[in-house]
Amino acid sequence: DFAKLDYHRGIRVGYPEVIYCEGKELEHLKKIVEDMLKQDKNILATRVSKEAYNAICEITDNLIYSEVARVCVINPKETKKVGLVAVVTGGTADIKVAEEAAITLETFGNNVDRIYDVGVAGIHRLFNNLDRIKRANVVIAVAGMEGALASVVAGLVDVPVIAVPTSVGYGANFNGLSALLTMLNSCAAGVSVVNIDNGFGAGYIASTINKRVAKGVE
Amino acid sequence: DFAKLDYHRGIRVGYPEVIYCEGKELEHLKKIVEDMLKQDKNILATRVSKEAYNAICEITDNLIYSEVARVCVINPKETKKVGLVAVVTGGTADIKVAEEAAITLETFGNNVDRIYDVGVAGIHRLFNNLDRIKRANVVIAVAGMEGALASVVAGLVDVPVIAVPTSVGYGANFNGLSALLTMLNSCAAGVSVVNIDNGFGAGYIASTINKRVAKGVE
Amino acid sequence: DFAKLDYHRGIRVGYPEVIYCEGKELEHLKKIVEDMLKQDKNILATRVSKEAYNAICEITDNLIYSEVARVCVINPKETKKVGLVAVVTGGTADIKVAEEAAITLETFGNNVDRIYDVGVAGIHRLFNNLDRIKRANVVIAVAGMEGALASVVAGLVDVPVIAVPTSVGYGANFNGLSALLTMLNSCAAGVSVVNIDNGFGAGYIASTINKRVAKGVE
Amino acid sequence: DFAKLDYHRGIRVGYPEVIYCEGKELEHLKKIVEDMLKQDKNILATRVSKEAYNAICEITDNLIYSEVARVCVINPKETKKVGLVAVVTGGTADIKVAEEAAITLETFGNNVDRIYDVGVAGIHRLFNNLDRIKRANVVIAVAGMEGALASVVAGLVDVPVIAVPTSVGYGANFNGLSALLTMLNSCAAGVSVVNIDNGFGAGYIASTINKRVAKGVE
Amino acid sequence: DFAKLDYHRGIRVGYPEVIYCEGKELEHLKKIVEDMLKQDKNILATRVSKEAYNAICEITDNLIYSEVARVCVINPKETKKVGLVAVVTGGTADIKVAEEAAITLETFGNNVDRIYDVGVAGIHRLFNNLDRIKRANVVIAVAGMEGALASVVAGLVDVPVIAVPTSVGYGANFNGLSALLTMLNSCAAGVSVVNIDNGFGAGYIASTINKRVAKGVE
Amino acid sequence: DFAKLDYHRGIRVGYPEVIYCEGKELEHLKKIVEDMLKQDKNILATRVSKEAYNAICEITDNLIYSEVARVCVINPKETKKVGLVAVVTGGTADIKVAEEAAITLETFGNNVDRIYDVGVAGIHRLFNNLDRIKRANVVIAVAGMEGALASVVAGLVDVPVIAVPTSVGYGANFNGLSALLTMLNSCAAGVSVVNIDNGFGAGYIASTINKRVAKGVE
Amino acid sequence: DFAKLDYHRGIRVGYPEVIYCEGKELEHLKKIVEDMLKQDKNILATRVSKEAYNAICEITDNLIYSEVARVCVINPKETKKVGLVAVVTGGTADIKVAEEAAITLETFGNNVDRIYDVGVAGIHRLFNNLDRIKRANVVIAVAGMEGALASVVAGLVDVPVIAVPTSVGYGANFNGLSALLTMLNSCAAGVSVVNIDNGFGAGYIASTINKRVAKGVE
Amino acid sequence: DFAKLDYHRGIRVGYPEVIYCEGKELEHLKKIVEDMLKQDKNILATRVSKEAYNAICEITDNLIYSEVARVCVINPKETKKVGLVAVVTGGTADIKVAEEAAITLETFGNNVDRIYDVGVAGIHRLFNNLDRIKRANVVIAVAGMEGALASVVAGLVDVPVIAVPTSVGYGANFNGLSALLTMLNSCAAGVSVVNIDNGFGAGYIASTINKRVAKGVE
Numbered sequence A, B, C, D, E, F, G, H: 001d002f003a004k005l006d007y008h009r010g011i012r013v014g015y016p017e018v019i020y021c022e023g024k025e026l027e028h029l030k031k032i033v034e035d036m037l038k039q040d041k042n043i044l045a046t047r048v049s050k051e052a053y054n055a056i057c058e059i060t061d062n063l064i065y066s067e068v069a070r071v072c073v074i075n076p077k078e079t080k081k082v083g084l085v086a087v088v089t090g091g092t093a094d095i096k097v098a099e100e101a102a103i104t105l106e107t108f109g110n111n112v113d114r115i116y117d118v119g120v121a122g123i124h125r126l127f128n129n130l131d132r133i134k135r136a137n138v139v140i141a142v143a144g145m146e147g148a149l150a151s152v153v154a155g156l157v158d159v160p161v162i163a164v165p166t167s168v169g170y171g172a173n174f175n176g177l178s179a180l181l182t183m184l185n186s187c188a189a190g191v192s193v194v195n196i197d198n199g200f201g202a203g204y205i206a207s208t209i210n211k212r213v214a215k216g217v218e
């Protein structure tokens, strides 16, 4: 009774509740997974530590775990994938956040193009991949340190850019504050921002955009 | 020669360069407007103070000025409007930011539905207007003080929510920081955030989404 | 002699001194418990780590320990409970703070109604429980991430709301700063705020209110 | 249509909507007052600048204005006053915030005892007035600079203390941040805090407490 | 006697003392200029308001004033200019800071190439000017908002980049903090940073580098 | 050669160099102690972890270690003690910082009176000890959480108060920031402040004051 | 009755109450001065704006006003001056804060030596004046920008240094925060710090030290 | 394919890509080293933990590791060293950052003079070494705590000073923020700043300056 699962959400906002594992007692977590499994749907769990993963395995072994993204897809289903979302990163250390976004997108039925390590320190790498980026309905730009990638991309494409600041860096980076402020102050328009390291949130909103575009409502 | 106008942008990202007037010398501003008028396009200018407005009037009188939004549409054109974007605000003091977004959207060819003063202090006002909100392809949620509106809206709809924190409030509001952090930490997924008081930025990205949806590409 | 216990407090402010265990040397802690046990009263200890709990057990085994709330009631007494305080949380990860409040309230002689996991991401869960909330003399609203719960509740009830921001979240949450600022800037009146994760403080002040209401002084 | 007045609030939370004038266009303000006057109730307006006051006077002259508190009571009614709230301040510069609280309380039907300039720089002034303070159902403690008053009062009484940090001070006061943090970290329990300079908010919650105590519900 | 002019500095560090006018009483300022004029040197004064300029004019009319840079060169001398420093800006609103740097450089005997309004919103403008930038011994990169220009430039050239964050922007820009953090966290190496809006400081250190390079010591 | 010991300091400022152990490699530390021992003086080492203590023991066993204060007196000498410094704390968790101050004072030849756990939560404990406090030439006030102790003491005595904020607390305490700001904004005059948890610094400056008073120079 | 003057303070802490004028209504201020004049003492008023000065003149013309320090000595008396306090500043713009300290000291009966504009940009100016500084019982070090003066002075003398950070500077100075942090983190011991721009506070505590030294109590 | 190595950089900016090891998966790291070894160049890796070092050793044993600087030179080459850079530190705890700078400089072909532990607490140590410092083309000043060293050095020499704030210190040091702000606000001109603890960045830019000076281009 401690958790009030929101099954209505699937109808209301189009996606099932996602389990945010951080800070949850393992007993609580297992109970929630058990309850949700009663509905025959695929379930997404984020911020899944090794311990949380083991706890979930006690309930079911029908699941896929990405260690780098710390994401679990429980009771995975084949879903038709539509549209295209490009996920770009500044460096290789940003990949863990990018993968959280990419797996969220794929679980929710979106095609994903991963374009990693194209940050502004060597900007020709970005230009070499511009054609792929321009093919997408939405771009997710993941970057730490100074986070300049989002502005540069937004200045080059005409699709919405969802920027994800990461906590990669040190010192005056203040655990991602630097990249966050950079992205909020982008001199190029067309950028909006989610929380530091919030790959899931970026994937989620990109999915709502991409799928709506793919459906072509007016 | 001090300003390098980016005429190529219309082709590259689909919109002409927009003039951000704050901090520009009036002589510079007049020169820029003069140059841009050589191309027969409608021009958007934001953060237009009374003085800046008068300076622009010396160059042309073919313009519309919204005093509350501090926005100027120069050489305005009739544009076909597509899709629908809902602009909601928490209070009446947020209207000035909301109008910057709304006029940006209309100038770029989007239908807009304005739903103002429906903040969480009296949440039934939001529920009374939920049908209108759900009809939109994108929602822009504008709120100051604690900025809870964005989370509440995102928990109720399945379209992307672009959140605009405003500097409305005082004390521990820290000129909009409070609403900004609230929106970045939304417990409901589907929210991304632009800079404090950045109605233009919200309108711009909402336009890229709404028009793409309206076109229905895959 | 290092600690000057304030036995006069029971007379002055109506409650015995509460032992805040964090940062205290175990030897000091044991000495303090020993001294306080000389008075035949129930004693509340907060922020009790597993180690601190074991140290206290060396002095007495007449005690109840809540691991989730990290609270100890030493020498517990049956107390008549009066009035009603509702303790609501946004998510399941806020329960540990909520329990610190609830146990404080019960130890001080108040009836408590626990209503957990009703945050604004699925706001219908809150509406489903509004009747229970409205029955209370005081509401304690516990929430992390963006902390919007307090404003929404305060907009719906006519009793005082004590808001407790929690450190649940990550990134721009800045260890609870986000929820703290949200609650301080509540657009709905009737909210006052205690320190981040301070379940004890919320329970304490709610007790002073609820008991005074129950007594019905004018 | 820009403002959605919340007349239901009187029924829902027991008080009419209060007008926060800061940042409202004067035309909007006049329209709101006009609308609210259609219901024969007393109306409270806060943060009323000289200009806002003049604008309201164009609509009605049946009003009382406190220049120091920047508060307006429009269409004032004689209300029966119940219970007692003590409003204490650290210095004389905090009086403007204290008066906002006191007038709010009186308008909402509470007895108020004003005890000003009793800060900890000369703590005997506080002790000289302790009997008056102890008679109240709630204490509002208003202080700037280091804001120590709230902790000291809470250590001496057994009623709830609502603390109001003020922006009085300079330098490392950071516009009231110093007093705010002091009050949130009070070593004495029984303190909860409202926003910096938020006299109205303190008066409002103190009223909900005092009136409930006066009614003596259980 | 209130001011202890540091004439020795010309010998010690190679430049005369520069007068920082902000916050100085006009009488003090005039006295300092008078004293310095006794030595037949050119004098640089920065942060010269209109009032300060008029005060200096009472002492001498042998001076040049740049209103946009708020810089005064008193008793100007023809100096041989050596080497080359490129001063680039992101936007037109950054020009006032850039000019403070440029005039400092010219007064100290350096050739300057001004390349303004080439920010990352339209990055082709930067590429169009890359040859000019690469010819310099030092680049000064001046940018506000998100300040990404410095990282991008540093990724493209092999000369030292001195980055100057400006306070141009609003909201989460926090008066230049955003650009400052961006520049300190540059993912491209070869960037060092001066204070927000500190065109003078950037010019000064660039001069020490450029002149040393021009002299070619080992 | 990595460390340049400042033996001249004993002559210049009256005390030998004190070894700050935090962050020093153990090999460096041992080398420094060895060098200093060549001069037959007593040596003070602060922030001495258990590991650092063991390292020093390898060089000499003529030393006293306070585990709670993490301070080492190496080669201790009997010194004549003069004057009187009172060290007061708010709670028992502040004792570790207070002891760093007290041992520093005693090592430098000052009489110390320790008055612990007299914070404002139970202010009568302070009044009970006021006579002892008033006898001192300097008072060191050590407090965490809201740090109100310093203001209250300064309002009651006519001797200089050196305030030491501690990191005791949690949440909006921000590791001592709260107490630091409180002490800097003291409404009672006669307070000056050292760094958070800097018991050594407080003891050092109190010693310079107390010894000068004891000597009675004019 | 709004102000509770603390006449007892003269006996308790050795100095009469000082009037802090900022934020006080002029009518209140005049009333306070009138009341205090009934006792035949000299009165110090700080933060006295031109308007406040004129208001005081309506009550009495027996007063001295320092415009630069914004300090008023009302009913001034000849006092015997004892001991010596050195007041040093980094630059000429810090003089206004230094004068607030110096006048406070002289009014309270201390000899003062003013040594201005000796900051570390030209450190030989400090060495040239070291003998004068070393003669004092206390040094007050006033500096803005990076505030390094306090550390350098403390490394050179054996008397207590009271550091006053000033708000002189711009950008990452954050209105004096930079100098404040510098002074709190001084690597040289013997420094304690008062609030930004708090010349009065520095003068007050320096007076308590200097007079005690001059009296030579043990 | 996850990493896009920037081999072009050697040509474009004159140095090969440097491997920043923090946050990289060990498998990624090994793959990157393997790839880079295909080009017969010396490779620099920074922030190399013990684990990362072991991982690299699995690929090659032709490498030098500095444990104190956490830097690895892989496939080291004898390079001709030119010019001179002085690296000075305030204390011994800053040496780890200084060594990162020094090794970067040497790897890139610069002569280095290390002058450690000459901070302003004992400023004569700096004067004793001034001749060595003045011989350099660039000075790198590394300091924690209050970071005053950079200003003092810049006031004494006529070469560019690259300041590196370190996180050495505690409390109001805020992990290096204090030293960072100090250095950005230097009252002496000629200072520019890199990120907290960024020895690599300081070495890199110092190398671009020193080598250019050594080559003597105009």
Ligand SMILES: Nc1ncnc2c1ncn2[C@@H]1O[C@H](COP(=O)(O)O)[C@@H](O)[C@H]1O
Pocket: A017, A018, A019, A020, A021, A046, A047, A198, A200, A201, B187, B188, B189, C090, C091, C092, C093, C117, C121
């Ligand atoms: N990685 C994540 N970051 C932010 N929010 C998340 C994340 N994963 C899940 N969520 C949200 O957290 C909510 C669940 O919170 P709770 O009720 O505490 O379990 C879900 O509805 C998601 O929208």
Ligand SMILES: Nc1ncnc2c1ncn2[C@@H]1O[C@H](COP(=O)(O)O)[C@@H](O)[C@H]1O
Pocket: C017, C018, C019, C020, C021, C046, C047, C198, C200, C201, D187, D188, D189, F090, F091, F092, F093, F117, F121
């Ligand atoms: N969890 C808690 N959070 C804040 N304050 C507390 C907590 N538990 C106890 N206290 C307060 O801390 C005081 C004891 O502090 P001390 O003298 O250091 O033991 C008590 O009087 C309580 O009011």
Ligand SMILES: Nc1ncnc2c1ncn2[C@@H]1O[C@H](COP(=O)(O)O)[C@@H](O)[C@H]1O
Pocket: D090, D091, D092, D093, D117, D121, F187, F188, F189, G017, G018, G019, G020, G021, G046, G047, G198, G200, G201
């Ligand atoms: N410039 C100043 N800065 C800080 N505190 C001051 C200053 N001038 C006076 N004070 C203090 O302010 C108190 C008066 O405050 P109030 O009761 O508000 O008038 C005095 O007791 C002084 O200790």
Ligand SMILES: Nc1ncnc2c1ncn2[C@@H]1O[C@H](COP(=O)(O)O)[C@@H](O)[C@H]1O
Pocket: A090, A091, A092, A093, A117, A121, E187, E188, E189, H017, H018, H019, H020, H021, H046, H047, H198, H200, H201
């Ligand atoms: N210690 C360091 N601090 C800051 N930047 C570094 C450091 N070491 C290497 N770098 C930079 O980080 C870049 C590599 O980032 P990545 O692509 O994530 O491997 C290199 O081009 C270097 O310029």
Ligand SMILES: [Mg+2]
Pocket: A090, A091, A092, A117, H003, H004
């Ligand atoms: Mg890379």
Ligand SMILES: [Mg+2]
Pocket: B090, B091, B092, B117, D003, D004
């Ligand atoms: Mg409204």
Ligand SMILES: [Mg+2]
Pocket: A003, A004, C090, C091, C092, C117
């Ligand atoms: Mg939940």
Ligand SMILES: [Mg+2]
Pocket: D090, D091, D092, D117, G003, G004
């Ligand atoms: Mg007073």
Ligand SMILES: [Mg+2]
Pocket: B003, B004, E090, E091, E092, E117
């Ligand atoms: Mg431009």
Ligand SMILES: [Mg+2]
Pocket: C003, C004, F090, F091, F092, F117
């Ligand atoms: Mg205690």
Ligand SMILES: [Mg+2]
Pocket: E003, E004, G090, G091, G092, G117
């Ligand atoms: Mg000067």
Ligand SMILES: [Mg+2]
Pocket: F003, F004, H090, H091, H092, H117
């Ligand atoms: Mg040393």
